[in-house]
Amino acid sequence: MENPEQPKAFPVSWDQFHRDARALAWRLSGQGEWQAIVCITRGGLVPAAIVARELGIRMIETVCIASYHDYENQGSLQVIKPVDPKVVGLDGGQGAGVLVIDDLVDTGKTARVVREMLPKAHFATIYAKPMGRPMVDTFVTEVSQDTWIYFPWDMGWQFQPPLAKTTAG
Numbered sequence: 001m002e003n004p005e006q007p008k009a010f011p012v013s014w015d016q017f018h019r020d021a022r023a024l025a026w027r028l029s030g031q032g033e034w035q036a037i038v039c040i041t042r043g044g045l046v047p048a049a050i051v052a053r054e055l056g057i058r059m060i061e062t063v064c065i066a067s068y069h070d071y072e073n074q075g076s077l078q079v080i081k082p083v084d085p086k087v088v089g090l091d092g093g094q095g096a097g098v099l100v101i102d103d104l105v106d107t108g109k110t111a112r113v114v115r116e117m118l119p120k121a122h123f124a125t126i127y128a129k130p131m132g133r134p135m136v137d138t139f140v141t142e143v144s145q146d147t148w149i150y151f152p153w154d155m156g157w158q159f160q161p162p163l164a165k166t167t168a169g
């Protein structure tokens, strides 16, 4: 599907995603003593599993949010499940003991809504686009705003015709 506002494609393989998620864990290690991870579903589930394994965090909570109902077009943001108040209250409250994980930040709208729920939490994503970048504390790779990131769980194997066939007149 072509979207004129997102002309650049950034496909990510499982190997690359795992490496990038481990790189995020490296950047986070030593930055805090978090008691829980809150992952923003669904995209935050996979990186949260990898970061939790690396940092030895076993308390995993979700905040369930949907905003891109129609593939690349953002619609109204729906909070399907808020954060458990017990997790918000860890370490003195307001999310102080919490590490929030998502796959990416794009416009920053999703992260802004979660920041309102957990103002003292540390926000981390694997990828960041310039508009959303100020909303995250730690990320690994920045891509341009007009790039669409394709995650491995959204893709499948497909035959690629040889270049000679596609360029032949």
Ligand SMILES: O=P(O)(O)OC[C@H]1O[C@H](OP(=O)(O)OP(=O)(O)O)[C@H](O)[C@@H]1O
Binding pocket: 040, 041, 042, 043, 044, 065, 066, 067, 068, 069, 074, 102, 103, 104, 105, 106, 107, 108, 109, 110, 111, 132
């Ligand atoms: O910075 P924003 O412009 O708000 O966009 C970023 C959010 O969009 C995607 O989630 P999506 O709503 O598509 O749901 P999903 O995680 O279930 O795929 C992505 O996983 C982020 O959570």
Ligand SMILES: Nc1nc2[nH]cnc2c(=O)[nH]1
Binding pocket: 068, 104, 106, 147, 148, 149, 150, 151
């Ligand atoms: N898969 C995917 N989901 C998004 N949600 C907001 N931006 C993106 C993106 O670049 N890729």
Ligand SMILES: [Mg+2]
Binding pocket: 040, 041, 042, 043, 044, 065, 102
């Ligand atoms: Mg998401």
